[in-house]
Amino acid sequence: MPELSKRTNTFTDSVIRRMTRVSLQYDAVNLSQGFPDFEPPREILERLSQVTHEDFHQYSITWGAQNFREALAEKQSRLLGRKIDPNGEIVVTCGSTEAMMAAMMTVANPGDKVIVFSPFYENYGADTILSGADPIYVPLYPPKFNFNPDELEAAFKQKPKALILCNPSNPCGKVFTYDELKLIANFAERYDTFVITDEVYEHIVYEPHKHVYFSSLPGMWERTISCSSLSKTYSITGWRLGYIIAPAHVIDVAKKVHDFLTVGAAAPLQEAAVVGLKFDDTYYRWLQDKYTKKRDLFLKGLDDIGISHTVPEGAYYILLDISEFGFDSDLEFCEVLARDVGVGAVPGSSFFRENVNHLIRFHFAKKDETLYEALNRLQDLRKKIPVCNLKGR
Structure with a gap:
């Protein structure tokens, strides 16, 4: 058979989308792929309902x-x-x-x-x-x-x-x-x-x-x-x-x-x-306020747990430092996190050209109750993934 194209030899499938599948597999709170679990603006949905008949x-x-x-x-x-x-x-x-x-x-x-x-x-x-x-x-x-x-x-x-x-x-x-x-x-x-x-x-x-x-x-x-x-x-x-x-x-x-x-x-x-x-501009001010509150809620919860993280200036992602757990592979850590803790994340190595394996990405574009559920599960993070546990998981 003829050889396939070599264009994709240097990259894999999307790790972000893969981690959504992993989250679904383990019924984890999906903080990996960046999509909301709340509805779009009502006006847009109402217009969509009308459009179906036009x-x-x-x-x-x-x-x-x-x-x-x-x-x-x-x-x-x-x-x-x-x-x-x-x-x-x-x-x-x-x-x-x-x-x-x-x-x-x-x-x-x-x-x-x-x-x-x-x-x-x-x-x-x-x-x-x-x-x-x-x-x-x-x-x-x-x-x-x-x-x-x-x-x-x-x-x-x-x-x-x-x-x-x-x-x-x-x-x-x-x-x-x-x-x-x-x-x-x-x-x-x-x-x-x-x-x-x-x-x-x-x-x-x-x-x-x-x-x-x-x-x-x-x-x-x-x-x-x-x-x-x-x-x-x-x-x-x-x-x-x-x-x-x-x-x-x-x-x-x-x-x-x-x-x-x-x-x-x-x-x-x-x-x-x-x-x-x-x-009008009222919507965009409301949107900024909405995400500011979600950011503050989520970051305070992580601070209360004592997890080191970045503080985003924009967008709705944070990078979490997992160095204390001693994993050589952040991908392995994310799979264990979804399986044993019930929270989905993206390994940071998928975003870096440099050799970075100590960061994972969460997003907070979720309902408050979803974020609280994720934080509740993360409370037991160190019990379920003991610090410096490299092998045997």
Whole structure:
């Protein structure tokens, strides 16, 4: 038989999605894959109920339904401080996962280099490799997950085609400061590089931190491909509605890539989601307050148990330090945690290029009662997984 493609030789299946399956296997509280267990806004659900009886069951326009793009353009124009053309500067995709892949294939040729900060959402490395490019990893240093400007410039000196910027960052919860973004912008201009942003957590940022859209920086609109989705903002991760916003000449290419990847996002879901895109600022303040309370609840519970963890500035993830348990493999620890403690997590090694095996990721996009249940189970963590127990589990 002929040999299969070698593209995927260097990576596995998604560890995040695998840990959801492990959580289901052991009936564990799933704090691994980042989706809520509470309902989307009532207005969106009511509109979806209406849409099922209307004529939105066939293909919409390939790059997004007209009213969806118009509502999205109006919303993002307010946030970016510039007028977004709904017809020339937007592509609607099947989630931000497709948006990132389409953006990568729009700018990268085989053999190009792409800068990726580490830790990173696991798809970025795979996206780079699948598009034929070579990743250049630049470390973010805990506890604040700052980068070293000299190391970043050394990466830019390798003449990359693009840099991937996740802001707020998954998994470490970093919100890049204006000064950090400006430094990245200066390098991007100096070395003539695109910046592909993943901003799915744009509305989940904790005071006093502020989210700055990279494309809003002076001179950066022309070289930024902004990717995001409705998944986290409106708690509809299963709807798979994402988008790319970029200058028209970039979108012209992204439209072609998108067309042959997925044809188009689900028409009835686009129609229902228009309601959410038209929410005023009251909704986004409510969302920030909601997640701030969940973050505080969960972190206080971990503090009471005495578990060392990061404090996210944005998004809804924390990294937990499991060094005291002495496991050589964080994947093994997560499997034992799900089986013996009943809480699902993601091994941190799936996010780091560096040899990191002492961190695991939890998320707190859950009902309060779900978080309390997880914390109750974690109370017995050290009894059920004795400290420095390396073998025999």
